[in-house]
Amino acid sequence: MLVKIGIPRALLYYHYFPLWECFWGHLGLEVITSPPTDKSVLDRGVIAAAPETCLPVKVYYGHVLALAKAVDYLFVPRIISAQKGTYICPKFMGLPNMIKHSGYDLPPLISPTLDTNRGKKSWQRAHIQAAQGLGYNKKKALTAWRYANYRLRLYREKLQQKRTPLEFLNHDHSLPRSFTSPTILLLGHPYNLFDEFTNMNLIRQLYQYGYQIITPEMLSPVIIEREATQLPKHLFWSLGRTILGTAFHCLKNSPVVGVIHLTSFGCGPDSLVGELLERRVNKLSNLPFLLLTLDEHTGEGGLITRLEAFLDMIEWRRSS
């Protein structure tokens, strides 16, 4: 029987799953993902995680628990940085330790430290070491890494053709694609944008209301970074850099009709970035701006009311 490795469908899953699936798959492991977030996943996560933590981390716990009984290993990387001079979020650094000591009966964790600040090849080295730890030889692991990297690149290229991770990760092709409907700039961390349960089908709803979206994933990182370097102050949080860089680029170059910032309750980096963002949007344009904050108590009613009022604002302006 194949050795099973579990990858929680949460946090940076939405950016790196193809990499990890290909890497472990190529080595001969069976890669298992947790099902899309649903009520039971969320409820378990909320109980398991520290109450003061942000919603996405709670959801991550839920996915870890959903996998716990079904796999031999859990892949919970310690992601520190994916780009030199920046950090993802302090919450990510402690994640493997927090999970390990959560008091649940879990399979062994595989937790390579991924930190580009320790050198360009840090991710490669850490993955290969993790594979060696499971008894695979270095050469085979290196080949797997190369394939995996290639897969990741393909994935990113596809996203840049105005597609969402939902198509590739959830195999959901039901979202209509349109190139003519008005575009809303949808900003936020990938785990907020693409977790359809916690965000109450936001993307789907926007499509149903007759809009298309543009998200940071649809732009080339080079463009985003070029814009982000023009920030008056160096911003360490790479997810925040991405959001701001995307906003600058799109406000200057694309015909967007409104901006939505989707954040999570209890997210430190978001509150900082959110303020910068709102100020910039107001300065560079006079587009309607909507801040949506998700937490485990978010009622769908309140979210839809805000969304509808926001879309009315856009309509109003377009028709006048």
Add this chain to the structure above:
Amino acid sequence: MQAYLGIDLGSVSTNFLVLGPNSAVLAHHCLRTQGDPITAIKAGLTQLKKQLAPGVIICGAGSTGSGRHLAGVMIGADTVKNEITAHGIAAAHEIPAVQTVLEIGGQDSKIIILRQGMVTDFAMNTVCAAGTGSFLDRQAERLGLSIEHFGQLALESKNPVRIAGRCAVFAESDMIHKQQLGHSMEDISRGLCQALVRNYLNNVAKGKEILAPILFQGGVAANRGIKQAFEEALEQEVIVPKHHAVMGALGAALLAKQTVSRKKKSSFRGFEVSHWNFKVRTKHCNGCSNTCEVVKITAKGQILACWGDRCGRWSADPLVNRLNA
């Protein structure tokens, strides 16, 4: 006489308004929802009918508020609109130059920013109770005052006490404390008004550019103590429109008029729905692990609408889709 009906169904109160020619308000009515929106709507319609002169014909109907879908399905609304847009429309109708709307209702509070007659920004607080009318009701009751009397008392205070107003629980215990210290009712009332306003400005209105003309609406706008506290804090005049308590319903009626002028005919079912036997049934769907609570509304042996499902399995019904359109 042609007229338009607007209903604002909230969790605390349900408001009705009938708008006649030349924007005359022919009738309006407010009542408590008391957890039973269907009864509230039926009772309200019956009341409204009594107020209306015989020749009045309802040519269109609209609904708003957190229960707008239910209200819309029950009456056959021509338009179902969120409460932010509805309040904004009503405010711009009252005072076309309005730039800021402060709204404090029973269940929530909002701020709406308008420029050149268009809503350009808004914020809504549904989480914290300290900024809502229900909170004020409770405190007035605790002081043994009616809500009107309480607002009046506040105006008479010379030395308001400072009450910590950051959250409902704090405010309440702080108020009790100040009461025990022997402060006068007047000073406590005024302190409470100031606390509510401070809380509103720091939370709901945070970061918003509050420009005149400023309209203050919602049930709480009847309280003159709060109006005064707003004027002091903003150092500007605050206008309370005549129909401040039913502005959502006014907005819904205005929107209904707009919609009907476009689609030329109304789907309003008439006042007789107050005799219909509406049934709401909730059931847990077992279609997947989300186990959504699906709400189904029936009347006259027909399913009128379903909602509450995350996937559209139950709500993909032509009627509901039309209402949402």
